[in-house]
Amino acid sequence: xxxxxLPKGALLKDSISLLQSVGLDFSAFLDSANRQLQIQDPxxxxxxxxxxxxxxxxxxxxxxxxxxxxxxxVIREKKPQVAHLIDLGYGRCRMSVAVKASSPYRSAVExxxxxxxxxxxxxxxxEYFDSIDLPVEIVPLYGSVELGxxxxxxxxxxxxxxxxxxxxxxxxxxxxxxxxxTARLIAxxxxxxxxxxxxxxxxxxxxxxxxxAV
Amino acid sequence: xxxQSPAGARDLLPLDVAQKRWIEERLQQVFHRWGYHRxxxxxxxxxxxxxxxxxxxxxxxxxxxxxEGEIGLRxxxxxxxxxxxxxxxxxxxxxxxxxxxxxxxRRASSTHHNQQQEFYQAGVxxxxxxxxxxxxEILLLLAECMQELSLNNWCLILGEAGIAxxxxxTFPANLREQVRYAIAHLDRITLETLxxxxxxxxxxxxMLDLRGHPADVLQKIASLDLETPQAEALHRLKSLIALLxxxxxxxxxxxxxxxxxxxxxxxxxxxxxxxGIVFKVVSNTTYPARIIGQGGRYDQLLGLYHPQAETVSxxxxxxxxxxxxxxxxxxxxxxxxxxxxxxxxxxxxPQAYTAAFAYAAKLRASQHLVRVxxxxxxxxxxxxxxxxxxxxxxxxxxxKSEGLPSIESITSTKSLLSxxx
Numbered sequence: 001x002x003x004x005x006l007p008k009g010a011l012l013k014d015s016i017s018l019l020q021s022v023g024l025d026f027s028a029f030l031d032s033a034n035r036q037l038q039i040q041d042p043x044x045x046x047x048x049x050x051x052x053x054x055x056x057x058x059x060x061x062x063x064x065x066x067x068x069x070x071x072x073x074v075i076r077e078k079k080p081q082v083a084h085l086i087d088l089g090y091g092r093c094r095m096s097v098a099v100k101a102s103s104p105y106r107s108a109v110e111x112x113x114x115x116x117x118x119x120x121x122x123x124x125x126x127e128y129f130d131s132i133d134l135p136v137e138i139v140p141l142y143g144s145v146e147l148g149x150x151x152x153x154x155x156x157x158x159x160x161x162x163x164x165x166x167x168x169x170x171x172x173x174x175x176x177x178x179x180x181x182t183a184r185l186i187a188x189x190x191x192x193x194x195x196x197x198x199x200x201x202x203x204x205x206x207x208x209x210x211x212x213a214v
Numbered sequence: 215x216x217x218q219s220p221a222g223a224r225d226l227l228p229l230d231v232a233q234k235r236w237i238e239e240r241l242q243q244v245f246h247r248w249g250y251h252r253x254x255x256x257x258x259x260x261x262x263x264x265x266x267x268x269x270x271x272x273x274x275x276x277x278x279x280x281x282e283g284e285i286g287l288r289x290x291x292x293x294x295x296x297x298x299x300x301x302x303x304x305x306x307x308x309x310x311x312x313x314x315x316x317x318x319x320r321r322a323s324s325t326h327h328n329q330q331q332e333f334y335q336a337g338v339x340x341x342x343x344x345x346x347x348x349x350x351e352i353l354l355l356l357a358e359c360m361q362e363l364s365l366n367n368w369c370l371i372l373g374e375a376g377i378a379x380x381x382x383x384t385f386p387a388n389l390r391e392q393v394r395y396a397i398a399h400l401d402r403i404t405l406e407t408l409x410x411x412x413x414x415x416x417x418x419x420x421m422l423d424l425r426g427h428p429a430d431v432l433q434k435i436a437s438l439d440l441e442t443p444q445a446e447a448l449h450r451l452k453s454l455i456a457l458l459x460x461x462x463x464x465x466x467x468x469x470x471x472x473x474x475x476x477x478x479x480x481x482x483x484x485x486x487x488x489x490g491i492v493f494k495v496v497s498n499t500t501y502p503a504r505i506i507g508q509g510g511r512y513d514q515l516l517g518l519y520h521p522q523a524e525t526v527s528x529x530x531x532x533x534x535x536x537x538x539x540x541x542x543x544x545x546x547x548x549x550x551x552x553x554x555x556x557x558x559x560x561x562x563x564p565q566a567y568t569a570a571f572a573y574a575a576k577l578r579a580s581q582h583l584v585r586v587x588x589x590x591x592x593x594x595x596x597x598x599x600x601x602x603x604x605x606x607x608x609x610x611x612x613x614k615s616e617g618l619p620s621i622e623s624i625t626s627t628k629s630l631l632s633x634x635x
Contacts, residue, residue, distance in 0.1 A: 063502030083400030189400050190503055193371055193425060193478055194496065200423075 002046040002197040005065035007053035007074075010162075011183050014090040015069045019048075022205040046202075057082055057186065066191040066199055072181040073160055077121045083187040086207055089214070091183040093162040095124060097176035100149045105156070108132060108176040115155040118148030125158040128178050146170040222322050222331035233548040234334065237538050238315050240362045241336045245313040248355050250338050253312045255294035261286050263297050266518045268485040276319045276331065287319035292515070292530060295339050300520040308342025308526065330536070337509070337532030341516070344527045346450040349491050349511065350457050352529050356495065356507070357462050359533065364547060367498045368506070369474045372428075373481030374451055375488040375510065377435065380444040381421055381479070385414060391484075397422050398482045425478035428455045435479065447490070451477075454491070489513040495533070497541045506541060507533040553585060558602050558610040560589040569617030577611075599624060 006015050006026065016026050024041045026048040028034055040047045049065055051058075057080035060068035068082070071091055075084070097117075099105045109132055111117075118139040119125040129136045139154050148154035150170060160181065161167060161174060185206060191199055219225060226234060245252075261277065261284040264270050270293070275286040288294055291314045299310065315336040322329035338355065340348055353370070360368050385393045389408055396404040397418065405418045424431060432455070435448055455475065462474060481492055490511030497506045509531025517525025542548055557577050561570035574586045587607065589598060595612075602610050602624045612620045 066502075081399075084403045085400075087403050087406075184403065187400075188502065190496065190505065192400060193481070194369070194476065194498075194503055195426075196503065 001040075002067070002199065002202065003065040004046060004048045005051055005056045005059040005068035005070075006048050007056050007070055008050060009053055011053065011069060011071060011091045012050075014088075015183065018069075018088065018090075018206065018209065021209050022202060024048075024202070046197075054078065060186050060188050063188040063191060066188045066196055067202070068186050069183055070186060072179075072184055073121065073124075075184060075186065076179070076181075077124050079123075080186075081189060083189050083192045084184060085187055085192075085203055086185040086210055088183040088185055088206075088210060092180065093160045094180050095121065095158065095178040096161045096174045097128075097156055097158055097178070098146075098149075098161070098167050098172045098174050099156045101171050101173045103149070103155070106175055108156075109134060111136065111155055116148075116153065117156045117158055118145050118154040119158040120145060121158055121160075124178065128158065146172055220331075221328045224330060224332065228552045229549070232552050233539060233543075234535060236548055237363065237535060237542065238334075238336055241359055241533065242313070242315065244355065244358050244362050245336075245338060248311070248338075248351070248358075250311040250313040253295060253298070253314055254316070255288075255291065255298055255314070257287060257317070258285050259288050259294055259297070260284065263519070264288060264293050267293055267296075267487050267512070267515050269483065269487040274320050276321050288316075289318050289320045290532065291316060291318065291335065291337060292339060292512070292528075292532075295341075296512075296516045296528065297519045299341055300516050300524075300526065309348070310341040311338070312341065313338045334535035335532040336535060337507075337530055339528055339530035341528045342526050343529070344513065346454040346457075348527075348529055349450075349454050350461075352509065352531060353454075353458055353493070354461055356509075356531055360495075363538065363542065364545065365497060365499065365506075365538075365541065369476060369496050369498065371425075371476045371478050371481055371494045371496060372455075373478050373492045374447060374490065375482060375492050376447045376490055377440075377444050377451070378421070378479050378482045379486070380441060380447075381417075381438065382482075385410070385418070393418050394482065395484050397480050398484050400480065422480050424480055425476055428459075428475050428477040431477040431479065451491070487512060487515065490529070493531070495531070497537070499541050499545070504537055504541060505534070506537040507531055554606040554608075555585040555587040556607070556609065557584065557586040558589055558598070558605075558607045559586060559613060560598055560610060561613045563615045565615040566613040566617065570613040572617075573611060573613055573619055 004019065006012060006029065013030065016030060019026055024046050026039060026041060028039050029048065029050050037050045038047060049059060053070060054074050056068040056070040057075055057078050059065040060082050061080040069088065073095055097108045105111055111134060113135050114137060116137045116139050117125055117129065118141050120141060120143065122138050122140045125138050139148065141148065145157045145159045146166060148157050149172060158178070164174065167174060187199065258278065261272065261275060264275060264286060265272065270289055274289055277284060277286040295312060303310065318333050318335050319331055320333065322331055338352070340352055382390055382394050389410060392408055393405065400422065402419065402422055405415065405422060410418060424434060432452055440448060458475065481494065488510040490513065492510035493508065494505050495507035497504050511529040513527040514525055516528055517523045559570050559574040561567045570588065574588055577584055577586045608624055610622050610624060612622065614620065
């Protein structure tokens with residue numbers, strides 16, 4: 001059966017309404033009383049897995065889900081072996097470098113060598129600072145990254161910014177944008193080549209829906 | 215202190231070995247029937263040898279400390295066979311039909327903890343044979359391997375590196391590698407964002423999805439602007455597919471709706487290793503589908519190893535024994551247990567030792583394989599009978615001091631199980 005991996009959190013609602021528009025109803029995941037992590041579409045055509053956003057590419061790479069929806073930020077961080085099919089357009093945010101507003105730094109290259117940078121996106125942060133040839137120590141964190149500069153543990157952070165409100169309220173400012181991120185439709189490469197469960201039909205429906213919305 | 219094996223290493227216990235050998239022996243029988251000869255090359259190679267073809271990166275290799283320059287464990291066999299063919303077998307009569315059954319090593323990627331590092335592969339290399347008839351031999355040999363393993367639900371994803379390369383050559387030189395990388399990785403989003411002209415972008419997207427039923431795909435390729443060598447390659451591909459459709463064992467096309475071949479022009483590599491057909495063997499038995507083998511034509515590879523750069527064409531495939539094992543496990547075909555001994559010989563006293571070994575030797579000398587165990591301890595007769603029952607040994611021979619045997623049949627308590635073993 002066609003299986004889709006869906007990300008918990010910010011992208012879930014839009015992802016579910018997108019799939020609804022192509023005839024796959026997983027809205028049961030939005031019911032606050034729901035505790036199930038694997039549900040079937042009422043028509044019995046497909047099923048969905050509810051997983052942490054970082055785990056979506058994992059289920060798709062191993063083929064347990066033929067399709068998945070994940071943010072470009074997560075895909076770029078994990079570099080999974082998956083097919084990158086459609087930029088879905090929603091979940092727009094940017095990966096940025098931020099520092100305390102009171103600090104003297106106004107661009108990433110001004111950061112002192114060997115300063116500390118806290119991030120959930122360790123590979124991304126490493127890649128960026130390598131690209132500007134600035135040796136820094138990356139401090140891996142799992143959340144509330146803003147506390148890094150506030151407590152003085154790190155000079156800067158690399159994190160996702162959507163409205164910028166969290167940064168402002170914590171006295172931080174963005175000094176560099178690494179890239180823009182949106183939700184992406186990804187697929188298990190072998191299932192895509194084999195067209196398992198008539199995957200291409202669902203993908204085409206999603207593509208036409210996205211194109212029509214633009 | 216507890217001695218553990220390194221991360222990603224695996225020990226094969228007797229039952230694992232029995233099952234692995236079951237698979238390998240069947241493959242070997244097919245290889246022999248097609249006139250292939252086994253070659254055993256060195257597990258260790260210079261890194262230069264392993265990487266010469268461009269398909270293997272340093273990061274994938276397990277390197278070893280040595281006084282002899284950089285050496286490492288082979289991640290596949292074709293490089294070693296190519297090296298040995300042009301240096302050690304110079305002047306040999308072609309075609310050469312070679313097969314191997316060996317372990318290969320790949321360094322685990324940093325993101326996959328404890329990923330397996332040692333694998334087993336069985337495969338063939340057909341050297342010195344150009345033309346689509348040789349391609350057909352390899353694919354029909356492959357199909358016979360599948361049949362021999364009673365694997366019915368499999369398919370072949372078949373590409374053509376030469377045609378794909380020529381289609382790629384029409385893209386602007388500065389973007390060609392990016393287009394190639396994106397197609398190889400099924401990255402449609404990148405193709406759509408590269409600074410290509412409308413028409414180039416459409417062509418790239420068309421290439422990305424140039425796959426499906428062979429007849430449809432061949433028709434699509436024929437409608438493209440092809441230069442003479444590619445038109446010829448297309449003609450060869452057509453002939454090959456027509457022949458395969460006639461010759462493939464009927465059982466492999468059991469999925470009635472489609473042929474076991476998916477023609478896929480997006481099946482390309484980011485390096486120039488393959489020069490003609492390239493393919494993956496996929497088993498649909500398990501969920502999700504699993505790649506159980508891969509191969510292709512490499513007409514330039516041997517030249518890289520030849521002192522005067524004289525090349526010899528080559529084509530081959532390798533089957534992944536672990537993947538085959540996983541696919542075959544649910545089918546109940548693999549042995550469920552290690553073979554049982556037929557006899558247990560027990561010297562009743564120290565004076566009977568010589569006679570017991572002599573009697574065991576007599577039993578073993580049978581024309582057919584007879585498995586005979588010696589009892590080595592001072593156990594009492596009931597314990598010995600219990601042991602024999604437990605091991606499903608059906609006959610035991612008590613050897614008296616004067617050397618005379620007394621034979622006893624053991625009826626298994628689990629008699630329902632024993633006949634099938």
